[in-house]
Amino acid sequence: MKAKIYITLKDGIHDPQGQAVQQSLHTLGFEAVQDVRMGKFLEVDLQDMEKESAEATIKKMCQKLLANTVIEDFQYELFDS
Amino acid sequence: MKAKIYITLKDGIHDPQGQAVQQSLHTLGFEAVQDVRMGKFLEVDLQDMEKESAEATIKKMCQKLLANTVIEDFQYELFDS
Numbered sequence: 001m002k003a004k005i006y007i008t009l010k011d012g013i014h015d016p017q018g019q020a021v022q023q024s025l026h027t028l029g030f031e032a033v034q035d036v037r038m039g040k041f042l043e044v045d046l047q048d049m050e051k052e053s054a055e056a057t058i059k060k061m062c063q064k065l066l067a068n069t070v071i072e073d074f075q076y077e078l079f080d081s
Numbered sequence: 082m083k084a085k086i087y088i089t090l091k092d093g094i095h096d097p098q099g100q101a102v103q104q105s106l107h108t109l110g111f112e113a114v115q116d117v118r119m120g121k122f123l124e125v126d127l128q129d130m131e132k133e134s135a136e137a138t139i140k141k142m143c144q145k146l147l148a149n150t151v152i153e154d155f156q157y158e159l160f161d162s
Contacts, residue, residue, distance in 0.1 A: 006122050007122070008122065008124070018123075021123070021146070021147070024146055025142060025146060028142075028145055028146060030138060030141075030142055032127045032128045032129070032130055032138065033125060033126065033127060033128075033142075034126040034127065034128045035124075035125070035126035036123060036124070036125050036126075037123065037124040038121070038122075038123055039121070039122035039123065039124065040119070040120070040121065040122055041087050041088070041089065041119075041120035041121055041122035042099075042102070042117060042118065042119055042120065043089070043116075043117070043118040043120065044114060044116070044117050045114065045115040045116035045117075046113045046114060046115065047113045047114075047115045048113070049113055057111060057113065060111075061106060061109075061111055061114075064109055065102070065105055065106060065109060066102070
């Protein structure tokens with residue numbers, strides 16, 4: 001299975017990186033940009049796994065390592081590889 | 082309009098960050114992980130724009146600032162906000 005994982009800051013959590021990108025976009029003339037939120041995107045290859053156990057594994061991986069669940073949310077999609 | 086932008090390394094481009102994550106996952110016992118590729122994920126809010134001009138704007142933003150198109154690909158989705 002392949003998984004795409006999206007990690008985003010929770011609403012209300014300050015995002016200085018996003019603000020810096022927004023500022024740079026304004027400087028480049030993209031004045032219409034009202035807000036930018038930065039996140040992480042991971043593509044993970046899992047060897048020989050059923051969909052259900054892959055889903056459980058991905059959840060555990062996010063909770064233990066990939067996301068800081070105090071300030072970040074995660075979402076994922078699974079695909080047959 | 083709101084846009085979700087996914088920036089990924091092109092195939093064949095070395096991804097040390099992804100390898101480090103993969104190594105850490107193995108250390109934590111997730112032995113089934115065969116490959117990890119790290120990317121970036123951005124959520125961008127665009128003020129009062131038609132879908133077509135928003136699309137053109139997002140493309141330009143990626144080419145000029147957000148992605149390094151020599152080594153990175155970008156994809157995006159647009160949503161009504």
